[in-house]
Amino acid sequence: MTFKSLGLSAPLLQAVQKKKYTVPSPIQEKAIPVILEGKDILASAQTGTGKTAGFTLPLLQRITEQSRWKRRPLRALVLTPTRELAAQVYENVQEYSLFTDIRSTVIFGGVNANPQIKTLKQGVDVLVATPGRLLDLHGQKALSLSKIEILVLDEADRMLDMGFLRDIKKIIGLLPAQRQNLLFSATFSKEIRALAHNILKDPVSVETAPENTAAERVEQQIYRVDKNRKTDLTAKLISEGDWHQVLVFTRTKHGANRLSKKLEKKGISSAAIHGDKSQNARTKALAGFKDNSIRVLVATDIAARGLDIPLLPHVINYELPNVPEDYVHRIGRTGRAGAEGEAISLVSLDEVEYLRGIEKLLGEKLPHNTAEGFELTETKESVKEAKEKAQQNRTRRKSRKTDGSLDSRKTGSKKRTFPKSRNGRVSSRR
Numbered sequence: 001m002t003f004k005s006l007g008l009s010a011p012l013l014q015a016v017q018k019k020k021y022t023v024p025s026p027i028q029e030k031a032i033p034v035i036l037e038g039k040d041i042l043a044s045a046q047t048g049t050g051k052t053a054g055f056t057l058p059l060l061q062r063i064t065e066q067s068r069w070k071r072r073p074l075r076a077l078v079l080t081p082t083r084e085l086a087a088q089v090y091e092n093v094q095e096y097s098l099f100t101d102i103r104s105t106v107i108f109g110g111v112n113a114n115p116q117i118k119t120l121k122q123g124v125d126v127l128v129a130t131p132g133r134l135l136d137l138h139g140q141k142a143l144s145l146s147k148i149e150i151l152v153l154d155e156a157d158r159m160l161d162m163g164f165l166r167d168i169k170k171i172i173g174l175l176p177a178q179r180q181n182l183l184f185s186a187t188f189s190k191e192i193r194a195l196a197h198n199i200l201k202d203p204v205s206v207e208t209a210p211e212n213t214a215a216e217r218v219e220q221q222i223y224r225v226d227k228n229r230k231t232d233l234t235a236k237l238i239s240e241g242d243w244h245q246v247l248v249f250t251r252t253k254h255g256a257n258r259l260s261k262k263l264e265k266k267g268i269s270s271a272a273i274h275g276d277k278s279q280n281a282r283t284k285a286l287a288g289f290k291d292n293s294i295r296v297l298v299a300t301d302i303a304a305r306g307l308d309i310p311l312l313p314h315v316i317n318y319e320l321p322n323v324p325e326d327y328v329h330r331i332g333r334t335g336r337a338g339a340e341g342e343a344i345s346l347v348s349l350d351e352v353e354y355l356r357g358i359e360k361l362l363g364e365k366l367p368h369n370t371a372e373g374f375e376l377t378e379t380k381e382s383v384k385e386a387k388e389k390a391q392q393n394r395t396r397r398k399s400r401k402t403d404g405s406l407d408s409r410k411t412g413s414k415k416r417t418f419p420k421s422r423n424g425r426v427s428s429r430r
């Protein structure tokens, strides 16, 4: 099978050639001809399968074929859950439309809207957007959706997980009734099926991998380890394995920051990426990770969706996700486009239930491994004790904050400490 035999036009074939893709991926093989025919599709595809080209190439072809507008109204809309995915899809749209006269742009929150509004005013055919910023700019009359011919919902499952259902419904209400709809999702919950039922007209189902199965090329391993030894084990695996591009997942934003700092202290260059980081910080961290100046990227699930890092060799689940499907998304970050990958999960005693959930979803037991000196010593009792202690500390800190610290500040009883310089004199911190 070649790209040409799928019916793609010369300018698009030229772009594909420039990207050095030799054969279409399975999702491209199945989706491209159906989209070219103008049909709606419901596609099951994980990131890393080439799904972006799978919808972008035929979408570009369709809007060039039917180019009848003098002024350029927005004609195709791609909705994505995250800023990173929006930026990535937009980059792809630009690359694939290089030899056409199609104009595209991207809009997402967290950055100044003015340049986005200015670009939209100049006339754009294809818009890639996150739902919030799209509605925001529509509310400001900076764009119109009344001439949209093709709608793409990319990573629809994640959009629902992130609470975008209402926004999506609002956006659909702003589109013309007559249009082509393409829905891509890695997993198919009841909610996704309901959304598909409402939006799609006689859709063709396109499936490339069985639902909810982990990527085949990824070697998965479990290390049972005490909670308080996870950082050391992470550092050991990275150092001894001489790994240079490692994506590490934590469950919380604080956890991501903490781990990133600890790894830095151990001499492993690292950056955290999550929803509280500014767009600039996220872009910088990702760029550093891609050019190998940052060895470890510590991310939360939401931030990691949409990261396009080709040939990512290692993923570590520092903590297991409490939603089993997120495990599938996480390990989908490795073993991309033909490359082999390794996904390691560090599982402490309190995460055993999560592991069971994941194994149930995958329909297989995951292989266990041990690292010398990191054998599990936790017991149910010790975990309970540690939890109680942590709770006590939290309560103590809270009560200190609400009354103690105020009093001590008033009376000046709380000691302020300054680092001592080498000659013993006290210096103030800047």
Ligand code: AMP
Residues within 6 Å of the ligand: 020, 021, 022, 023, 024, 025, 028, 046, 047, 048, 049, 050, 051, 052, 053, 308, 310, 336, 337
């Ligand atoms: P995606 O699933 O769209 O995020 O694509 C994953 C990666 O595969 C991206 O780096 C694409 O550039 C790459 N890719 C897409 N299609 C092909 C293809 N037919 N051959 C080789 N690589 C591809």
